[in-house]
Amino acid sequence: MDIEKNIFELRERLKYIQDIFGFKENDNVVLLGAKLQELTDALPGLDAAEQVRQLTSLEDLFAFLEKKLERQLSPMDRVRIVRHPQRISLKDILEHVYDNFTEIGGQDEYSVDPSMLIARAYITRKVGNKVHNQSVMVIGQEKGHGQEFRNGGSVKPWGNAKALHYMKVAEMENIPIHAYVNTPGAFPVEDYPGAAQQIARNIYEMAGLRVPVIAIFSEGGSGGAEAIGLADVRLMLSHGYYSVISPEGAAAIEGRIKPGQKAPTELMENCAKRLKITAKDNLSLGFIDRIIQEPVLGARTEHFDFFRSLRQEVINATDEIILNVRGMNYFRAKAIMRQKKSPRVNAENIFVRWKLGGPARERLLWKRYQRFMAMSRHAFLDRRPVGRKCMEFGLDLGWSVYSFFKYDFWRKHQKKVSNLAEDVGAEFQVVFDKCLAPARRLKAVFSRTNDEPNGNNQCQLTQLSPWEKRESDQQQGYISPQARKDRAVSCPNALVHGCMDMWAPDLFGEWAGVCIHCGHHFPMEYDWYVHNVFDPQSVREFNAQMEAINPLGYDGFDLKLEEAKRKNGLKSACRTFEARINGLKVVIAMLIAGFRGGTVGAAEGEKFIRAVERARKKRFPLLAYTHGTAGIRIQEGTCGVIQMPRCTMAVRRYLEDGGLYLVVYDTNSYAGPVASFLGCSPYQFAIRSSRIGFAGPGVIQETTGMPMPPHYHSAYQALARGHIQGVWDRREMRKNVYQALLTVGGRNLYYR
Amino acid sequence: MLKSRTQHKLLIANRGEIAVRIIRACQGLGLDFVCIATREDAASGHCRLALETAGERALYRISSYHDPNEVFSVADESGATAIHPGYGFFAEDHRFARRASERSRPLVFIGPSWSVIRDLGDKINTKRLARRLNIPTIPGSDKPLYDEIEAEEIAEALFAFQADQGVLRPVVLVKASAGGGGMGIEEVNDPDKFRSTFRRIRNYAKRQFRDEGVLVEQRIFDFNHLEVQIVAERFGKNIVHFGTRNCSVQSLGRQKRIEVAPGFAPGDIRYAFDAAEVLESITNHSLNMAQEVRYDNMGTWEWIVTPNGNPFLLEVNTRIQVENGVSAVISRLPKKPCVDLISEQIRLGLGQPLGYDQADISFDGVGIEYRIIAENPDNKFAPWVGRIDRFSWTDKDWARVYTHVPLDRPYEIPTEYDPNLALAIVWGRDLREARERGGMFLDSLVLEGRNLAGDPLQSNISYLRAKTVDLLMF
Amino acid sequence: MLNITEMLDQIKASPFEEIVVRAPHTGVVEFVQNKTGAKVAGPSGTWKEKPGTLLARLTREGNVKPIHSFQKGVVERIEHALAGKFVQAGTPLMHIRHFLSKDEVLDKLLRKTLFLFLAPERAKYFFVPDVDIKVKSKGCQTVEVRSGQELFIVSRMKRESQLNYTGPEGIIYAVYFETNQNVEAGAALIGVCAKEQLPAIQDVVSRVQGEWVEEE
Incomplete structure (x- = not known):
């Protein structure tokens, strides 16, 4: 027995434990350290047998205490686990979980973005005598065991663009996608394609990806995670975390830490706890489907058993999706259900072909949509009385039916009739003109002689003409x-x-x-826009009773929320209403900066989705006016972050149905909403002097280590980078919105 | 002379000649005053006069004459209760007037109420108001036109109308309704070219003023420019007029150089129309409109009169004008040796009653006002900048000179402001005598100086002399 | 020739500049920096985006406006009598002693050694187009000038006229005016040095770089 080697291994294990538990004093860790030291000191004086005996007992102690420590892991410890250089990386997974793979577009630092790794891989399944190589597209962030150029898995916009590209390739090749989420967050640079805008594009496209997507979360840091995390099945490693923001970021916000300073460790621990970021929390909140159990204190490269169970799980998950949407599946589905209950059974024994036909693809999308729509329903309060709910449900249904008949059914046929009528009319006119031409010529000759040169016209030159000031010129009596x-x-x-x-x-x-x-x-206050953009008295608010709550029971947040509700006289940061602009009916969703910085939580997301749905059913154009948003409401944790895919999916459905989705940014718009349902609009405009970005200047300086030039996020910069489509003057908002409603987007609007 | 329950203090928010005149008026009324001046302008006459007559505390150093914040800041500090804007700067700024009256420490704005300034400052609004009262205005549109076809109809009608009136070469003006000061105006003399011009102006307006409204009007040639001086008490009571003026001698860019009161001299010159009747008609129209808007304080209704005697209302100036003195010099009031419209304005602005009515105002003789300016009339009236070494004239009891230029020492003309050096007003019993005296006065005028390059001073005196000969003619 | 040593010694004898901080406009002044001898900093940051030390606040019409230091230096004198009082525009509020930096000393020396062509009147100045292109593309030191050459366009009161260079022949070593900014009469527009003098000027530069010690 190589004593020295074993001692070295133990020392490594101890170091790992010390890394994980950080600066915290832990008796067990101290004990292990002391014992190990004792043994190394005593070793030279012992005979060989005794050496082995003592070593074995110490190894047992290690195993025992490691198990004990496992139970003591705090959420912040888990954060340290996933970021540890020894943690399994995507390369390890590719080597051990898949049977063969080719990395695409990159070799270490020679890559458009080394933190995003893409590979075509296959899993070999032997069923009977037949060997099947089942291809998948593996996409995920690569930390490379602490390689500097991997940037800790923090993906730059072009990295996410590459990921999107190969998702589309997978769609074309009709193979499933396995997405391994292992990122602390996206790299916050604004250069084209833009951190926020690219994530928005990814989410938007993934919402309509017609192949199965499985996401496996190890480190799921907000926007960066969402960029590849919208999946049909979401698995999570037991020691991973999935959060709206890194605990450090949350602590910096909570503790109002200025750039350059470090948040206190204790506050960070606290934030991690309150944010409910662990696998267990996320499972109980319903944002992930299953947990993949890791070895004690997290999976590292040497845990080969773990790779086997991971392989089983991803195969299982892929099979499950396929069978769920395919017709011929009864027995196999049953078998797979059984397997899930007893994971020891080998999943590879049952063969499922991983290709989908047309109808199955449609079902896949519909299931995905429903799945996300059902999420976070518990995280807001709907104060509408039951009667009202029923009535509104009925009205909603009525609109669906009415719209169908009016726009789908009737319009199709009506067009044919009116086209015919136009043709007939035009034909008739030609004939008519021909017949009357001689008479008209005669009349012209006469009229020239006795024409009054300036009878009525002269009055027009010297007398008061009728004139109603253009509606848009009128100030509508709002005084800021x-x-x-x-x-x-x-x-x-x-x-x-x-x-x-x-x-x-x-x-x-x-x-x-x-x-x-x-x-x-x-x-300016958002009221200014309500009064000056829309026709007077045309604003009809809906869903005003939906209320933001504190779904995670975040300490001290109830009070702040109450304060915000009282101060603004609103129940959430989102106001949704119908209004008219020069007679055109529009559905408007506003994010209001005064309410918790315009942050988006479950209530705001739900209100937004319902506004989108309403616009879709009524065939109205949709205007999202962002009076200001600081991002996702961090106190709602993943309940907030899940609004990114949810809202985007609703928007996608609306746009695919031929809607017109217009986004207007004002003041400051940052982070999550911009990186999802706002940033995915093809028509985004900004009010002048507004700022649009992914992360604020402080965060950028913190993560990139570079000072921010002034006006880095200004609307004109965003325009120059191609993130938005125009900069508007506030005083012309009404004119511009109307103009846009007439000219852009939407083949299926009620007025077209 | 000025008796009011509260002792007012007047802040003079202007410089140069008008500031000097207001200081003099304050002295006449026994009113405390405060002056403001920028650093570059320290040598200006109004500073000296203020320091000499009222001491250190009557003059405040400010950073800019254009900044209302400076004016109000000084007003509060000095304890001023009223502000006289003079002409230029804040005189027709309705926002300034509103701020004066609505701020937490309100100040009396010597001038019309802010809403009147706003309403009459809008030319379209003025034109429509006039048309509502059947007051003649320049033929053309009275609202911004957005529709090309509608605009073309009006233009065509205008060409026909002018042909009907016997105009030899009809011209139509196309201008941006939001524009002003000669920007975005083009002439059209061919109906076929109207559309392209209209589009050009509309696009220009859209770019420049963000409003694509366009006005279409008749272009009138060879007209005389007349003015009616209106005076009213606070709240638009007791509205009277102080006669008419003719301001037809203008440099390029419509800058007036000579003004004559009254507007026409029917006894001296034969007109192709009944001049007395035209004067009466424009005076009555102006009074009528002033009554309608409940005009208060002092204002000028500007008219143009065509060679065949058609008057058209041009605009309303809601302020005292440079040429107020020429109306004063021919006006007579009972029990007053001479009329000073500025002290009348201050008196009325502070809420005093008028104290007389139209029947008490009479007119005598003819007044001519010259604006003496360092400029080169032969080279597009290019301003001349430099040092004035000598400035003098022969005093006569029929001539009055208002100037901020110090006469006893050299004076550097500040480049930041307009180069107006002095106003000279001569009076005669009739036009012939006034013209003769005007000539005599100009002959006696000495104005010398040099600039850095050593070139001698250029002035418009010769131009004024030449123009004196055919005053009041078309 | 040029006695650089003497000039340097002269500057070394009084190595600072007195900066008077004046009230930019009327208002009530409140001193923030109210200790004499305190060190103040000028604007900083990569883009000079961080303003200098806050010296005082001036309140006018309910609007509190900061007055920042625009140079590094030491507060020498504060007009304490004005604290809390209304001041007129241009009133001196503070005196700051600014120690000259290398660049400033160099500038001072160059102004003494170069031939300075002065602005004849207060106006805006531009190079004539062909010179302008050369200055912008290759730097001003590539432009040779001689007496009588058309060099500037003078823009005053919306009127433009030409200005010819008069003075010794040479190259433009430095440009002292900014486009679109008014230049006072008598201020230097350009500094010209004869071609053969160039080595001497380079010497000045290296001497200052080597000998001048910036004080904190």
């Missing part, structure tokens, strides 16, 4: 509270453009919060 103060306001660009101080009543009244000299837009 900022306009009630007798004070002067300085423009932030005064130094550059020499703008004079403006009097607040002028600035926030007549000038709508726009510096008349340089055009800088000061933030």
Whole structure:
């Protein structure tokens, strides 16, 4: 027995344990350290047999205490586990779980983004005498055991773009996708294709991906995870985490930490606990389907048994999806159900072909849609009385039926009739003109002689003409509270453009919060838009009773939420209503900056989805006006982050049905919503002086280590990068929205 | 002379000649005043006068004449209760007037109420108001046109209308309704070219002013520019007029150089129309409109009169004008040795009653006002900048000179502001005498100086002299 | 020729510049930095995006506006009597002693050694188009000038005229004006040095780089 080698291994195990438990004092860890030291000290004085005996007993102690420590793991310890260099990486998985693979588009640092790894792999299954090589597309973040250029699995926008590309390839080849999520979050750079915008594109496309997708979460850090995590089955490694934000980020926000400072460790531990980020938490919240049990203190490269069970699980999961949507499946489905209950049975014995036909693909998409729609339903409060709910459900149904008959059924036939009528009319006109031509010529000759040269026209030149001021010119009587103060306001660009101080009543009244000299837009209340963009008295709010709650029981958040509700007189940060612009009916969803920074939680997501659904059923255009959003509401944890795929899926369904989805950003719009249901719109506009981005300047400096140039996130920069399609002046919002409603998008709107 | 329950203090938010005149008016009324000046303008006459007559505390150093915040800040500090905007700067700024009256420490704005300034400052609004009262306005559209076909119809009608009136070469003006100051205006003299011009102006307006409205009007040639001086008490009571003026001598860019009161001299010149009747008609129309809007304080209704005697209302200036003195010089009030419209304006602005009615106002003789400016009339009235070494004239009891240029020492013309050096007003019993005296005065005028390059001063005196000969003619 | 040593010694004798911080406009002043001898910093950051030390606040019409230091230095004198009082525009509020940096000393010396062509009047100045292109593309030191050459366009009161260079022949070593900014009469527009003088100028540069010690 090689004593030295065993001692070395034990030392490594101890070091790993020390790494995981970090700075925390733990008796067990101290004990292990002391015992190991004792043994190494005593070793030279012992004979060989005694050496082996003592070593074995120490190894037993290690095994015992490791099990004990496993039970003591805090959520933050799990974060340290998944980020540990010894943690299994995607390369390990490819080598041990799959039977053969080719890495696509990259060799170590020679890759468009080494943190995103893509491989075509196959799993070999022997059924009877037949050998099947079943191809899959494996996509996932690669940490490379701490290789510097892998960037810790933090994927740049172009990495996510590459992932999307190969998802589409998989779709074309009709093979399943296995997505291994192992990222602390996306790399927050704005360069094209843009961190947020690319994630939004990924989610949007994945929502309609017509092949099975299985996601396996190891480290699921918010946006970066969602970029490849929208799946039909979501598995999670037992020591992984899946969260709306990294615990460090949450702690920095909670503790109001300035850039450059470190959040206290204790606060971080606390945040990790409150965010409910562990596999167990996520399973009970319903955001993942199953947990894959790892060895004690997390899977490392040497845990070969674990790779076997992982292989079983992914095969099982893929089979399960396929059988769920395919016709011929009864016995095999039963068998697979049995397997799930007793994981010892070998999944490879039952063969399922991993290709889907047309109808099955449709069913796959519909199932995926329903699955995500059903998520996070518990995480908000619907205060509507039962009667009202029933009535609204009935109305909804009525609209669906009405729309079907009016737009699908009737319009198709009506077009034919009216086309025919037009043709007949035009033919008739030609004949008619021909017949009357001689008479008209005669009349013209006469009229020239006794034509009154300027009878009526002269009145028009010198007398009052009828004129109704254009509707858009009328101010609709909203006075901003900022306009009630007798004070002067300085423009932030005064130094550059020499703008004079403006009097607040002028600035926030007549000038709508726009510096008349340089055009800088000061933030205005969302009410201004409600009053000045839509026709007077046309606003009809719906679902106002849906209320944001504290689904995770996050400490101290109830109070803050109450405060926000009281201050704004709203139940959530999202207001949804119907209104008209120059008579055109529109459904509007607004994210309101004043309510917890316009963050999106389960209630906001649900309201948004219902607004999308309403627009879809009524064939109305949809306007998402973002008065400001700071991202996903972190206190709702994964209940919040799941709104990204949910809302995006609803939007996709609406757009595929021929809707027109317009997004307008104002003030500051960051993170999750931009990286999903807002950023996926083909028509995004920004109000001038607004800022759009993935992460705030502080976070960028923290993660990239580079100082941010001023105006990095400004609307014009976003326009230059191709993230948005135009910059609008606030005072022209009404005109521009109307113009857009007439000209862009939507083949299937009620007024087309 | 000024008796009011509260002792007012007037802040003079202007510089140069008008500031000097307001200081003088304040002295006449026994009113406290405060002046403002920028650093570059420290040598200006109004600063000196303020310091000499009221001491250090009557002059405040500010960063810019254009910044309302500076004015209000000084007003609060100095304890001023009223603001006189003079002309230029804030005179027709309805936002400034509104801020003065609506801020937490309100100030009396010597001028019309802000809503009147706003409404009459809008040319389209003024035109429509006039048409509602059957006051003649320039033929053409009275609302912004957005529709090309509608605009073309109006243009065609305008060409026909002018042909009907015997205009030899009819011209139609196309201009951006949101524009001003000569921007976005084009002439069309061929109906076929109207559409392309219309589109050009519309696109320009859309780019420049973000409003594509376009106005179409008749272009009138060879007209005389007349003005009616309106004076009213607070809240639009007791509206009277102080006669008419003729301001037809203008440089390029419609800058006035000579003004004459009254507007026409029927005894001296034969017109192709009944001049007295036209004057009466425009005066009555102006009074009528002032009554309708309940105009308060001082204002000028500007008219153009065609060679065949058709008057058209052009616009309303809601302020005291540079040429107020020329109306004052021919106006007579009972029990007052001479009329000063600026002190009248201050008095009325502070809420005093008028104290007389239209029947008490009479007119005598003819007044001519010259604007003496350092510029080169032969080279597009290019301004001349430099140092004035000598500036003098022969004093006469029929001539008055208002200037901010110090006469006893050299004076550097500040480049930041307009180059107006002095206003000279001469009076005569009739036009012939006024013209003669005007000539005499200009002959006696000495104005010398040099610039950095050593070139001698250029002024418009010769131009003024040449123009004196055919005043009031078409 | 050029007595650089003497000039350097002269500057070394008083190696600072007095900066007067004036009230940019009227208002009530409140001093934030109210200790004499305190160190203040100018704007910093990669893009000079962080303003300098907050010196005072000026409140006008309910609007509190900060006055930041625009140079590094030491507060020498504060007009304490003005604290909490209304000040007129241009009133001196603070005096800051700014120690000259290498670049500034160099600039000072160059202004003494180069031939300075001065602005004849307050106006905006531009290079004539062909010179402008050369300056922008290859730098000003490639432009040779001689007396009588058309060099500038003077823009004043919306009117433009040409200005010819008068002075010794040479190359433009430095440009002291900015496009679209008004230049006061008598301010330097360009610094010209004769071609054969160039080595001497380079010497000045290296001497300053080597000898000048920036004080903190």
